[in-house]
Amino acid sequence: MRLYDSLTQEKRDFVPRDGDHVTMYFCGPTVYNYVHLGNARPFVLSLVAKRFFQSVGWKVTLVENITDIDDRIINKAQKEGRTAREVAEEFAAAYIEDTNRLGLGRPDIEPCATEHVSEIVALIERLIANGHAYAVANGDVYYKVESFGAYGKLSKQRIEEMQHGARVTPGEEKDSPLDFALWKAAKPGEPSWSSPWGQGRPGWHIECSAMGLKYLGEGFDIHGGGRDLIFPHHENEIAQSEGALGGDFVRFWVHNGMLNTRDEKMSKSIGNIFLLREALKEYRPETLICFFVSSHYRSPIEFSADSLAEAGQQVERLRNVFRALVDYQGPSVADAPGDAELTAAVEKYRGAHREAMADDLNTGGALGEVFALAREVNAALAAKTVSEAAVEQARQALSDMVYVLGLDAVTRTAQEVPAEVLVLAEARARARAERKFAEADRLRDEIAAAGFEVRDVPDGFRVVPRE
């Protein structure tokens, strides 16, 4: 397994820290709004990575946080006359609901920041003890950036260069503009927790350090998220975690590229967002997943109706091959003439698929291997030279391959066709047998009106839902 690490900026061999157990942390959402399609990309990446690791026999613990206390949540709550907790609970539930619909399963642990305040406080105390943090009179606690010599190593920024852009909000008592808040003293009406520095709440960044370390320990395998989190979020996580521990926080930093619309990042602040829940009204979950996995996770991808339509076509092609596999009736002899060739193709493309995934999770390449095998399978099925046993073996292989890519929905073709539609299809078959083609075509239109498509296959017909 080779994996690109954004810290060292190179692909390296990846071997889990704990033998066959992979420890992963991905940054999840701050729940002040519905998640958009761009937020879905790291979610899909993390679960696809998990599936691949499992497919090679590793165990995986995937942690994905839910940040449920933050300025943005408080602002929204105040604007709407609600409590921050209400806002956070609403959008956390919506996030779970929306991402569940993708059908990829869930991360193993989804910790909330507000349930880990004691761990956060303990981490901050440790940083103060180490000389990496300081409390000021109003109860804020800041990280002392200059105390951490490696600061900037992930984002490749120099501290001197950063001095210019750093901002100081009036009322903050930082030693240096670069210092960032670990703990924010509560203002009237804000949610707060008690701490050695008085009532307050965690700053952004610290919850990820605290929860990552709690659940995965020092030097865990993979920390992921969008590229745009490199600075400041992940840079600050490194400073906090390594400042407290002394050792390396993470072994591999994995960052996905941005989702763009018209060459511009999809982002809440730009306002060009397409919510995941809206997208799911228009597209099947597997179409969205196919859109994501058809290109490499590090590349930026362009969202457009055309690219989604194409992903929909790809998904349909995969669904068709599974329909054909299930329907296949061929020679039941043990060694049909085409078996050796099909088995060889299965091995070839299964291996190529695995190699692609092992090369920095190259899902686009792996998907290509799926299609290449699909074509071989379709050809073998059409030629009818393969045994049902060999076909079953091919179905299993293809099924494993699409599962790793998160596209297992395409294998579920046993779609219920309503009895009345089947009656129409049977009537049409009789009409065709009697060469009453006008009647047959009329029945096909009726079937279409019911939302189904009837296809004539060698041994009869197949009814499939219309896209």
Added chain:
RNA sequence: GGCGCCGUGGCCGAGUGGCUGAGGCACGGGUCUGCAAAACCCGUUACACCGGUUCGAUUCCGGUCGGCGCCUCCA
């Protein structure tokens, strides 16, 4: 300005120091079919530009142009 990523055929998108150019979509031709769909077969002058290294570069190095991201809201 600093840092980082990228530029592949009509479109999307893998990949590689040479034996050639994954795969998908679209389009055209064919096979099958009453028609249609599905499927299969065939086809469509690819590697931004300029130098360099090399027997040979789309692949390595340097530069140019263009795009994107980050430089304390961001997945």
